[in-house]
Amino acid sequence: MKTAVIGGGASGLMAAVAAARSGAEVAIYEKLNRVGKKILATGNGRCNYTNMYMSIDRYHGKNVKLAENALNFFDLDKTLDFFEGLGINPYVGELGKVYPSSLQASSVLDVLRYEVKRLRVEEITDFEVMELRKNKDKFSIIGRDAAYEADRVILATGGKASPQLGSDGKGYELAKAFGHKIIEPFPALVQLKLNGKYFKRIAGIRFDGTVKGFTDKKLIREDEGEILFTDYGISGPPVLQISRKVIEELNKGRKVFLCVDMFPESSKVELYDLLSRRFNKIGYKSIEDGLVGFINKKLIPVVLMEAGFENLQKNCGRLNKKEIFKIIDILKEWKFEVTGHNTWQQAQSTAGGVDMSEVNPKTLESAKVKGLYLSGEILDVDGDCGGFNLQWAWSSGYTAGYFSSIV
Numbered sequence: 395m396k397t398a399v400i401g402g403g404a405s406g407l408m409a410a411v412a413a414a415r416s417g418a419e420v421a422i423y424e425k426l427n428r429v430g431k432k433i434l435a436t437g438n439g440r441c442n443y444t445n446m447y448m449s450i451d452r453y454h455g456k457n458v459k460l461a462e463n464a465l466n467f468f469d470l471d472k473t474l475d476f477f478e479g480l481g482i483n484p485y486v487g488e489l490g491k492v493y494p495s496s497l498q499a500s501s502v503l504d505v506l507r508y509e510v511k512r513l514r515v516e517e518i519t520d521f522e523v524m525e526l527r528k529n530k531d532k533f534s535i536i537g538r539d540a541a542y543e544a545d546r547v548i549l550a551t552g553g554k555a556s557p558q559l560g561s562d563g564k565g566y567e568l569a570k571a572f573g574h575k576i577i578e579p580f581p582a583l584v585q586l587k588l589n590g591k592y593f594k595r596i597a598g599i600r601f602d603g604t605v606k607g608f609t610d611k612k613l614i615r616e617d618e619g620e621i622l623f624t625d626y627g628i629s630g631p632p633v634l635q636i637s638r639k640v641i642e643e644l645n646k647g648r649k650v651f652l653c654v655d656m657f658p659e660s661s662k663v664e665l666y667d668l669l670s671r672r673f674n675k676i677g678y679k680s681i682e683d684g685l686v687g688f689i690n691k692k693l694i695p696v697v698l699m700e701a702g703f704e705n706l707q708k709n710c711g712r713l714n715k716k717e718i719f720k721i722i723d724i725l726k727e728w729k730f731e732v733t734g735h736n737t738w739q740q741a742q743s744t745a746g747g748v749d750m751s752e753v754n755p756k757t758l759e760s761a762k763v764k765g766l767y768l769s770g771e772i773l774d775v776d777g778d779c780g781g782f783n784l785q786w787a788w789s790s791g792y793t794a795g796y797f798s799s800i801v
């Protein structure tokens with residue numbers, strides 16, 4: 395049986411291995427000049443390929459519960475075994491994030507490519523699939539200058555995130571031509587733009603903090619970790635983590651606010667004790683100088699202005715309780731309105747895509763066309779930051795590859 399895998403990303407490579415191991419004759423069609431380019435960019439070049447705390451709760455999408463079958467069929471243990479079998483020694487970092495102990499994303503791509511080669515999977519690169527057709531039992535895979543045939547097709551063209559790495563959303567057109575409906579995609583795991591006049595001055599400042607997203611007074615999602623101010627707003631893992639829920643609300647036309655806590659380890663009262671003791675000791679200094687060594691120097695005038703201070707030269711020893719609490723309110727509850735998000739170019743994942751209710755959740759075969767399977771980010775399943783997206787790519791790729799070749 396001939397199987398055509400469209401897209402040589404994480405999911406397509408896994409699907410190709412699973413199908414070939416089950417006896418299919420497999421070819422991968424990849425539009426870029428080599429397969430797996432996005433894998434090289436993952437985890438800041440280290441490839442956070444799964445997470446020890448796998449749970450369906452870390453995934454999102456309209457019918458996300460239907461993703462559970464594939465996530466269980468090729469689960470965390472099978473993923474770790476699979477990669478150990480290919481030579482990847484796992485290293486577990488913070489929050490259960492799993493990396494190869496080489497800390498090189500290229501190791502993950504290398505071993506997948508060795509396996510693909512060992513299984514005699516054909517890699518046809520620089521080949522953009524422009525059209526897919528089905529005549530009776532055969533599929534035609536049509537590019538600009540050539541066409542191929544296959545008995546089964548696995549569509550693993552990714553979503554729209556980071557189009558510079560190949561996934562520009564054209565795969566949706568291929569799915570649509572077979573009658574699939576696409577849930578409107580939007581960027582997930584992306585930096586947020588905020589309303590504020592000081593961002594150019596504080597761009598580059600990093601700190602460990604908490605960020606909460608709110609609509610009216612309702613908390614949408616919060617996360618903690620390293621936060622980074624940028625010249626357009628805010629970035630860092632916790633911001634990416636909450637971005638999907640924030641953008642979902644923005645897309646509904648709602649106003650969304652972020653609340654940033656730069657001292658999550660201390661209560662307001664503890665901070666008050668700390669600051670009032672500090673200001674007592676060095677009361678002869680201006681408030682501006684009095685905060686040097688406490689927070690990043692570039693932040694000081696901005697925090698003070700946001701707290702409503704006009705005279706930054708006032709002696710810090712002369713601040714009353716109310717004034718100190720005004721500073722603390724900014725340090726612990728700095729509020730910003732979200733005005734938007736960065737583009738697809740910067741996004742790490744796609745929310746939306748082919749509705750999970752349009753595939754058989756057990757096999758990932760299309761409910762519209764027999765012999766067509768879908769896997770990876772093209773489906774309306776997106777995971778949290780932390781290895782969950784690649785786990786979905788592996789689980790869905792393995793499921794589609796395996797079932798496409800045993801029926």
Ligand SMILES: Cc1cc2nc3c(=O)[nH]c(=O)nc-3n(C[C@H](O)[C@H](O)[C@H](O)COP(=O)(O)OP(=O)(O)OC[C@H]3O[C@@H](n4cnc5c(N)ncnc54)[C@H](O)[C@@H]3O)c2cc1C
Pocket residue numbers: 400401402403404405406423424425426429430431432433435436437438441442443444521522523524550551552553555556559560561562564565741742743769770771772780781782783784785787
């Ligand atoms: C910078 C960055 C860092 C990330 N880090 C992590 C991380 O550490 N951990 C994690 O879990 N997730 C991470 N992700 C997300 C993760 O990489 C993706 O969710 C995952 O790679 C999706 O796999 P996929 O195979 O479905 O799609 P993709 O990896 O996007 O692959 C799709 C492939 O299909 C090809 N293609 C598209 N259209 C066609 C066509 N018409 N014809 C032929 N070929 C086509 C593309 O060129 C591409 O190679 C990161 C993403 C980015 C952008």
